[in-house]
Amino acid sequence: MFKNALLLAALLLPACFANADEFKVGELKISHPWSQELPSNAPTVAAYFVIHNPGTTADRLTGVDSPIAGKAELHEHVMQLDLMKMQQVASVDVPAGGEVRFAPMAYHVMLLDLKDRSLLQDGKHFPLTLHFAKAGAVTVEVSVQKQPPAGTDEMSHMDHAHAQ
Known part of the structure; x- marks a missing residue:
């Protein structure tokens, strides 16, 4: 009996780790929250993740907050006059049947x-709390990494203040 329970636990263990960086609220799934480790004197830090919406109803990310920061803002990069600039946005739409990266x-x-x-070391x-118009709030655990995950743009936000 003990061997069967041990075997079952061993088989289920990888499934638990596979979803360790996925969080759900309503029909929304937030996956792979991460932030890049920056020098200790960096004035800001950025957090990244993917919002998946497999449902049939669109939603909107209306705000974020974290106890590690006095202020948290939603931002986007836009091209203006052949120059990439960063700007704050009030909210981010999450389409039904889609995702936002x-x-x-x-x-x-x-x-x-x-x-x-x-908490900003490799x-x-x-914690980062995401507030959605329909699904409500969910707190995710952001993993701090020395290097960006494979497949992401490796440009960091170390010179964020200069981009505005």
């Missing part, structure tokens, strides 16, 4: 007035 050089969350820098995690 928060990534370097795209939508992202900017955390300003940083309070707890101890291997650490920090």
